[in-house]
Amino acid sequence: MKTPIGNMLLVLLASFIGSFGAVFLKSGAGQLRQGWQYLFISRQPPFFNWRLASGVALFLISSYFFVLGIRPPGELSVLYPMVSLGYIFTLIWSRIFFNEPFTRVKFIGLFMIVVGVFFVGLGSK
């Protein structure tokens, strides 16, 4: 394996941060129930929809680490599966923060997607 540990850690960090980005987007999206204008401004104090803003910021930070991580000599076949670890993190946070149940359907679907992303990475040079 030629992929340095440093690249792996960067991509892992990127997917970890990205999974929290998704959590913040979801919690900020809850305030949209009150109307479009709450995309950036919320009804309750502090009036700025900081959850959505944090979600977007976390995604940007995550993509920065991702780009750093997939630089050569990092191999996509090793690094892509680490990206899909982000989906597994998100599954766990969804249960902790939003009480979404673990179901067999989610496990099977997620497993197939992770395997699929692994194969796409294997085919990318």
Added chain:
Amino acid sequence: MAPLSTIVPERLLSCEFPILSEHKPFSKNQSLLLVFLCTILGAAAQILMKTGANRMANPGLLGMATNLPLMGGYCLYGISTLLLVLALKDGELSLLYPVIALTYVWVTALSFLIFHDHINPWKLLGIVFIVAGVAVLGKGGRR
């Protein structure tokens, strides 16, 4: 004088958009459709950014700002994030987030069509698994 709210509908006064404030919550299928659109836009954004990066003369900030395909890519990413937020409003995060992996499928197909990148058996197998996994998430669990 009659209160304003009897002349002007309450909804206009509170300037809420009916599509979000009065509609029923999105069904699971509607949320899935939104994420689906989000992956197509995300893939188009990546293709545009790749096009922009290919023709980037000077990698400075000005070079990026005047690079039309690159900026178009960023805009599409913005719209795609907006759709994701709409989908997450009523849908389950644990169900919808893995569907974003569909982006790999579109990017592989588009880069084959546009950049004539190679498609090998591994990529094809990966695409089959991702599509099947998304189908499982979409079909299973009546919610």
